[in-house]
Amino acid sequence: MILRGSLDRRRYLLIAVASFGLWLALWWAATALEMVDPLFLPGPGVVARRFVIWLRDGDLLTDAGISIFRVTSGFLASAAMALPLGLVIGAYRPVRAFFEPLLEFARYLPAVAFVPLVLLWVGIGEGSKIMVIWIGTFFQMVIMLTEDVARVPTAQIEAARTLGASGREVLTLVRLRSAMPAMFDTLRITLGWAWTYLVVAELVAANSGLGYAILKAQRFLQTDRIFVGIILIGLIGLGTDQFLRWMHRRLFPWAAVRST
Amino acid sequence: MTDKLIIRALNKRFNTPAGPFEALANISLGVASGEFVAIVGASGCGKSTLLRIIAGLELPSSGEILVDQRPILGPDRGRAMVFQDYSLYPWLTVLQNIRFSARLRANARSGNTADALAADRSLQLLELMGLERVRDSHPNALSGGMRQRVAIARALLNKPELLLMDEPFGALDAQTREVMHDLILHILALEKRTIAFVTHDVQEAVYLADRVIVMAPAPGRIDSIWRIELPPALDRTPELKRSPEFLTMESLILARIRATSGVHRDLEALQRFTGRIA
Numbered sequence: 034m035i036l037r038g039s040l041d042r043r044r045y046l047l048i049a050v051a052s053f054g055l056w057l058a059l060w061w062a063a064t065a066l067e068m069v070d071p072l073f074l075p076g077p078g079v080v081a082r083r084f085v086i087w088l089r090d091g092d093l094l095t096d097a098g099i100s101i102f103r104v105t106s107g108f109l110a111s112a113a114m115a116l117p118l119g120l121v122i123g124a125y126r127p128v129r130a131f132f133e134p135l136l137e138f139a140r141y142l143p144a145v146a147f148v149p150l151v152l153l154w155v156g157i158g159e160g161s162k163i164m165v166i167w168i169g170t171f172f173q174m175v176i177m178l179t180e181d182v183a184r185v186p187t188a189q190i191e192a193a194r195t196l197g198a199s200g201r202e203v204l205t206l207v208r209l210r211s212a213m214p215a216m217f218d219t220l221r222i223t224l225g226w227a228w229t230y231l232v233v234a235e236l237v238a239a240n241s242g243l244g245y246a247i248l249k250a251q252r253f254l255q256t257d258r259i260f261v262g263i264i265l266i267g268l269i270g271l272g273t274d275q276f277l278r279w280m281h282r283r284l285f286p287w288a289a290v291r292s293t
Numbered sequence: 294m295t296d297k298l299i300i301r302a303l304n305k306r307f308n309t310p311a312g313p314f315e316a317l318a319n320i321s322l323g324v325a326s327g328e329f330v331a332i333v334g335a336s337g338c339g340k341s342t343l344l345r346i347i348a349g350l351e352l353p354s355s356g357e358i359l360v361d362q363r364p365i366l367g368p369d370r371g372r373a374m375v376f377q378d379y380s381l382y383p384w385l386t387v388l389q390n391i392r393f394s395a396r397l398r399a400n401a402r403s404g405n406t407a408d409a410l411a412a413d414r415s416l417q418l419l420e421l422m423g424l425e426r427v428r429d430s431h432p433n434a435l436s437g438g439m440r441q442r443v444a445i446a447r448a449l450l451n452k453p454e455l456l457l458m459d460e461p462f463g464a465l466d467a468q469t470r471e472v473m474h475d476l477i478l479h480i481l482a483l484e485k486r487t488i489a490f491v492t493h494d495v496q497e498a499v500y501l502a503d504r505v506i507v508m509a510p511a512p513g514r515i516d517s518i519w520r521i522e523l524p525p526a527l528d529r530t531p532e533l534k535r536s537p538e539f540l541t542m543e544s545l546i547l548a549r550i551r552a553t554s555g556v557h558r559d560l561e562a563l564q565r566f567t568g569r570i571a
Binding site: 196 | 349368370381382393398399431433457
């Protein structure tokens with residue numbers, strides 16, 4: 034039994050797959066033995082069949098595609114604004130004093146409650162979904178990026194200054210470079226939250242996308258369809274997360290990936 | 294000849310939530326060109342603060358601090374500092390770390406020739422420090438002793454007038470530290486820098502320095518200055534540390550530090566206190 038130290042990759046993968054397998058088996062057993070009403074919990078076979086039909090009908094890919102587009106746009110809009118802001122706030126104390134209280138307030142604003150306002154402001158087009166995602170992720174993102182930049186070891190910065198680095202060089206050659214792996218991780222984590230806000234936006238105000246498909250399935254009591262939607266979002270999330278972890282290892286081999 | 298570094302009546306006060314804190318009081322000191330001074334003292338005596346002020350990372354509250362007759366107004370490429378730890382850039386290789394200062398605008402002189410010079414010198418330093426084998430490794434793959442060798446090479450690349458070292462071997466084990474001492478002496482014999490070196494290790498101070506400055510806490514001040522009469526840097530060997538003259542010097546300085554640490558005063562207070570209870 035390994036209590037300390039690290040598990041090698043192959044073993045980790047094996048245990049992870051076993052965990053998925055176990056839950057799948059439990060799910061299958063519960064439905065096969067008719068322990069629950071299939072209306073509440075359809076079996077894995079039914080859900081898989083629904084997935085194939087939905088895929089063949091052609092609109093699953095369209096729904097997934099439009100959802101991925103919205104998440105990506107909202108997330109990129111957040112990141113494009115949060116990255117420079119986080120860098121500057123994290124690096125300069127007066128800027129931090131100016132923005133921090135504001136951001137601490139803003140991040141407790143309930144993004145979901147903004148939906149009616151957003152509809153009023155930007156209508157029911159694509160803009161509204163992207164804006165809900167933006168409201169949900171931007172403030173958290175800036176706060177976390179600020180922390181990443183502020184956590185750069187002081188000795189790295191002071192060493193650069195005694196070697197003759199200007200303020201600008203400290204920012205670009207040291208602070209940014211040093212914080213980059215942590216910032217990349219922050220983006221990976223907030224991308225997961227973007228999916229939450231996407232579904233919120235699509236449940237309330239959309240006529241396409243996975244969230245909307247889930248809502249529509251609920252009206253017709255198609256629980257299997259709801260399951261397909263939920264699991265698919267989960268799989269897309271897992272896939273992108275794993276991809277970004279892999280990227281992190283490739284881009285920053287000298288840094289560790291955050292565990293969350 | 295006037296001193297390279299001149300400190301006159303320097304004071305440093307920090308404003309803390311508990312009120313103003315007198316970190317340094319009335320410090321006056323001169324360091325000659327090419328001299329190696331070690332600063333020792335009980336914790337809280339302000340030795341690191343003094344070094345940071347020389348580096349320009351902190352400014353004095355009052356008093357004068359001059360390098361070549363010019364006041365220190367901030368950090369400068371002529372005064373490189375070596376830190377105890379975490380100052381290397383983990384995303385750069387050993388060689389890139391050593392060459393870091395060559396990338397800075399302040400050091401960009403005449404384009405290609407300057408680059409070539411820096412490249413040449415970085416390879417020399419790499420060899421001098423015994424780092425050729427790991428030139429393309431990243432710092433996190435190195436031992437603590439090797440990392441500090443990289444940090445010293447990086448600081449030396451620019452040929453700083455003043456090399457400032459803040460407990461550079463404080464995180465190393467005793468054997469590695471011994472090796473580093475001889476490496477430092479060897480390099481200094483070749484490079485001839487003026488050095489201010491802060492340490493809590495009196496043996497280290499006596500072995501390396503021309504003068505040892507003992508500081509005392511509350512408020513941080515200079516207690517005494519000891520001139521070390523030892524053979525020239527290249528003739529010093531680890532055996533010297535066991536010689537009677539060396540040990541005498543070491544114990545005299547240790548006694549000064551103990552006397553200024555304030556512990557005996559606390560003991561008296563404690564006796565008074567327990568006496569009152571009894």
